[in-house]
Amino acid sequence: MSANDLLLRAEGLTALRDERVLFRGLSVSVAAGEVLRVEGPNGAGKTTLLRILCGLDQDCEGRIAWPRAEAAGRPWREELLWLGHLPGLKSTLTAEENLAWLCALRGRAPRRPLREALAMVGLAGFEDLPAGALSAGQKRRVALARLHLEDAPLWVLDEPFTAIDRAGVEALEQLLAAHAQAGGAVVFTTHHAPAITSRSLLLGKAA
Amino acid sequence: MSANDLLLRAEGLTALRDERVLFRGLSVSVAAGEVLRVEGPNGAGKTTLLRILCGLDQDCEGRIAWPRAEAAGRPWREELLWLGHLPGLKSTLTAEENLAWLCALRGRAPRRPLREALAMVGLAGFEDLPAGALSAGQKRRVALARLHLEDAPLWVLDEPFTAIDRAGVEALEQLLAAHAQAGGAVVFTTHHAPAITSRSLLLGKAA
Amino acid sequence: MSAFAALFRRDLALAWRARGDLVNPLGFFVIVVSLFPLGMSPDPALLARIGPGLVWVAALLAVLLSLENLFRSDRDDGALEQLLVSSAPLPLLALARVLAHVITVGVPLVLVSPLLALMLNIDGEPFGVLLSSLALGVPVLCMVGAIGAALTTGIARGGVLVALIVLPLYIPVLVFGAGAAYAAGLGLPFAGQLAILGALLALSVALAPFAIAGALRISGSQ
Amino acid sequence: MSAFAALFRRDLALAWRARGDLVNPLGFFVIVVSLFPLGMSPDPALLARIGPGLVWVAALLAVLLSLENLFRSDRDDGALEQLLVSSAPLPLLALARVLAHVITVGVPLVLVSPLLALMLNIDGEPFGVLLSSLALGVPVLCMVGAIGAALTTGIARGGVLVALIVLPLYIPVLVFGAGAAYAAGLGLPFAGQLAILGALLALSVALAPFAIAGALRISGSQ
Amino acid sequence: MHPVRRTRLLLVLGALALVGVAVGLTTWALRENMNAFYSPADVVDGKAPVDRRIRVGGLVVAGSVQRGGEGLHVSFDLTDGKGTFTVNYDGILPDLFREGQGILATGTLAADGRFTAEEVLAKHDENYMPPEIKEAMEKGGHPGAKAGATP
């Protein structure tokens, strides 16, 4: 594995919450082509770890480096696509309008027309409904449509399969595998048991 | 099946959302001992149906009757335990305090000590943490602890397995089955495939 | 009755857990009253004259601001759904919720108002009348405001809408409340105004819980 | 620049989608101004004298109320997280957000204030000065208020806390803004006050975006 | 009775009792003077407070209006049949200000009994009729017709 393939390297991560140690001195690195599943029971610290990797949680110790971005002189956030528990949709905007502003935050044109991406996640016909009127699963699907639109190499996904129906779960699994194959990388959590994981990181036994 | 066993009977339920018909003239009845799974793809109207059955969504047509409660001269809401997507916990109160006020809404003493119920859902040691500091799965577990505490015969649960880890899912499945066996009834939705369903209701093919 | 007590206790506990927030309406009240002398000419005679009206308007706005979160947080975390499916009568639960709000927000406002009255040079009989008018009026503001808050909890950006709905209903309370203190300041009779405030209080405690309950069922459906 | 434009457009679209809500701060503004004659003595001479101060305080409170939702809704639905992980400079995004707020809330307030000034019998030079002071001052209120809103988005019951944090920062704006109109009413020079307001505007546009960005990163961690 | 039904009944009964209290308080309050309004009789009897902004109302006594002094000064007597006192005013009177007409004045009563008005408003009554009929009525003194202004 050449140094150029290393997207993310975190070292000595330590997170304490309420005097409980979630993890101490944890090191994680993610290289191109990897699908890393962060595993652990409820309350193990999976969400916390993912948010720390994305720079969203500043309440921790440790170093995080983005070797490839640094080598290319790019801001590291350009390499990252984050989807958390909350889909980040404005409820009064339509699905399409939501995708428009979310993708524009990256400052680059989307990879394909927005409607095409919506159709790919099974939302053809729902493009012009306000996002607030969508069901739980449909909202997540809108957020997942970004995976078809943006060109960040590292996807960090917290429980992406939540609220998605069976057909949707299969499609998403294939998408993650394809992304890794094409030179991207995925870090994700889930309580399902998908077959696509190339590597697992097991966090403690909390709850 | 004697009339006395019928907990809930809904007839001619029609729900329109944004001029789309989710279901028209739908009839559902739930008898003691049943585990009814409401199935359907994302956006089929499962959540909408469950909320209508619980009287939470007034934006529909049709009649809902609670034969057993009516025969006994009880308010129908005494027969019902509802758990939706949101766990209903106040984030600054501890897990135990949250259970205390939620159970008191029923106006009857809980079936066992609150701490015991928390331990049964794997939260021993987390009783005194504010609910806001719990992980997604831990929050759901607090809400699920109510199943061990309240004595409503009909449980209506919207995606109860969300965010719960594998061990938790198994325990919950057993709990639902035991409740039905003991003369209760369960109406629930999920995108997993649990083995405990006694009857399924398939809603349309939306998204 | 036990559901009533449980909800009431829960709300007191919530307020106590976030007791820093309890200072907020108070701080707002105090700051608004001290803003006016800054915005207008700081002329003591003028200030003394408009003092009771100032205190009343500031108290009204403080209550108004505190309403925003009355039911919205319950809605956002799903607690409202649980209240709605409870078998206890919803008006009773609404009463518990508002009563806790009166105690945690209204009572401190009334308790701090003597300080502001002194700041504005109000004393003697007008002082006593101002305080009694606030003691009778602020609970009315809470009860009536809760109806508006309940009606708008289902709406995404309800913040200012509450104000729009509730302010017209507040005007009579303001007129009689500030009017009593103003009349006392002029040595005129004020008992009639206080009696009307008392009537408004009785009326709002009697009827608001039902209106709130109806409004919550509607908001819960959204 | 394109992220800036996208966010700015998004916010205008949000405001337009809920354009009924745009009337809310306006309605609040109008209603508050008409409350005062009720709370105080409805004496025209007195009202004309305290008029500019009244309009200013009401505008300030209207802006304050509108701040509540500035970032909170973004936080509640996860949009804030997406802003934080965006590779565009966060101060730029903050500027877009606040600029949209100025246009959708601040500008209508300034536009409706002539009406209120007329209602309060303000005319001639004080009228013009009041309007220019509002035109300069309201954007400052929005920029400064946004810092408070950003700081409190991580906190559950931030509603009144914003007011508490922001009001002290608002006092200078209020003093110079209402002061200019008041001075004009007395035939005194007022250009100095307006110049100070202009300086405050320049300063807040220059620095507030950075403060907001910092505050948002902190709130996002909570 | 089921406990929930009982609670509901108590709730409704309590509400009704409170409504009763409200009605009682309101009827009592309506008999009180609530807008600082005093009749000429009150002023003459010394019931009206001194040196305060108060409102007085009554009929302008015919022949009592005196314009004069400098500027817009005017004085006139105000009566309600039981008492009469003099009002002083500097300003423009409303068009409908006439002798025999009802008015509402806001001002202050000095210790020496001199009343200075800040504002004089014409309080006109609910009667409308053409001028000819009014004249005829005044001449003929129709017993059945309603008399002019009685505030």
Next chain:
Amino acid sequence: MWAYLERLWHRLGSPRHFYDLAGWWLPWLAVSSLLLLGVGITWGLLFAPPDYQQGHSFRIIYIHVPAASLALTGYFAMAVAGVVVLVWRMKMAEVVLQSIAVPGAVMCALALFTGALWGKPTWGTYWFWDARITSMLILLFLYLGVMALGSAIASPVLAARATAVLAIVGAVNIPIIKYSVEWWNTLHQPATFKLTEKPAMAPEMYWPLLVCALGFYLFFAFVVVLRVRNAVLEREAGARWVRELAGEGR
């Protein structure tokens, strides 16, 4: 008779039948209201004698009183519709409730405006904070609140129910407006027209007023019915009869 009324009630309760029935009423309402308004206003403004005190300025009465009366009646009707919505869940009452708000607010604003205009020549001031005038201003705010709340809720059923609650709560203001002139010492005159007595107004002045008032009421009814019909079409857009209607149009 009773059976007929009951049938009418049920037909009015069904959107489709209401639509048809109202289509019948509309031309009649339009023609009769315009006729009465034309006659009443020319009569009042040109032919009625001037008042012995106010001269010609009293003629504002021909707009002020009908507008004020309609503002009160409109709000009262809204509250009644609100009770029907909440108790009987009647669809048509929901539509009626929301269709009254805008014309009612316009009437209220008109009454305030004409009142202020009239106040200057008679009282000597445009505005005075007495009980009648203040409570009328509150009524305008209440109308605005109902409109704002109704437009903020997407689902028509829920919007109607929410505004029903507000309309009913606000209805306490109506008796206050109506009787303020008797309960308090207002600058505004007490009632000229009483149920029990002959009006304190000469017949040649009140006949045109009656004609005007009737014209205003009919015109208001016309506007409300028109709005109700439009709202029915919008709400029932998915129903077969509306689609057939649209097909007919094409």
